[in-house]
Amino acid sequence: MAECARYVLWGSSGHAKVLASLIALCGGKVVALFDNNPNAVSVIPGVPLYVAKEGFARWYEGEQDRTNLYGLAAIGGAHGRDRLAVHEYFRMHNVRVEPLVHPHASVCQTALLGPGTQVLAGAVVASDAHLGEACIVNHRAAADHECVLGDGVHLAPGATLCGCVKIGNNVMIGAGAVVLPRVTIGENTVVGAGAVVTRDLPTGVVVAGNPARIIRNI
């Protein structure tokens, strides 16, 4: 991140608070928040909230200095597609979308992080792990060696991917879940908190338990 980088975040919820703290720790600051919900309020003291694309347009028009602007989707949960759409919108307005890594996370120099991927405190991204765009590696989550994650993947707090795991686009791995080595998980699937995934999973299912079993389709 550039020194004193100015950030805009889309999403005014708990995840925005986490990102704002991290941005401040890295020497940047959040200058505006956006949310699609007309009832949303700003979760960051002193930072104005604008609603939807109309709000963004209003803010953008009034912005004197549009240089050195960075944007991130502050949307957690299983909403990888929404995060990607926000990034696309930011890029259309020359707002830069880059990875953000907490100083107390460990990202191996041979790992790759896609645009706008967020690696939070205590997280680990190990050797030759490749993460797509708009992923979240939440607090204390780990993607071990040679894992390959598509776009919009969320590893919730404490989730563990063992080595060589492959994860499709927009998958969410719930808090504290474990995925055993070399397992492949199809797009859009949700793994419940605390599950242990011992076998490959198809696209578009919700699983839970140890060993993880399908509880419904999405």
Ligand SMILES: CC(=O)SCCNC(=O)CCNC(=O)[C@H](O)C(C)(C)COP(=O)(O)OP(=O)(O)OC[C@H]1O[C@@H](n2cnc3c(N)ncnc32)[C@H](O)[C@@H]1OP(=O)(O)O
């Ligand atoms: C910083 C942050 O907070 S990041 C956010 C992290 N969030 C998470 O990790 C949450 C992950 N989500 C879950 O674990 C969810 O419970 C899901 C996706 C597995 C299931 O959600 P839903 O489809 O809404 O299921 P629902 O809550 O209706 O439960 C269905 C059944 O599965 C059971 N169940 C739900 N979650 C789990 C779980 N994690 N492990 C075992 N069983 C579960 C329920 O007890 C219920 O059982 P019953 O039919 O016998 O009563």
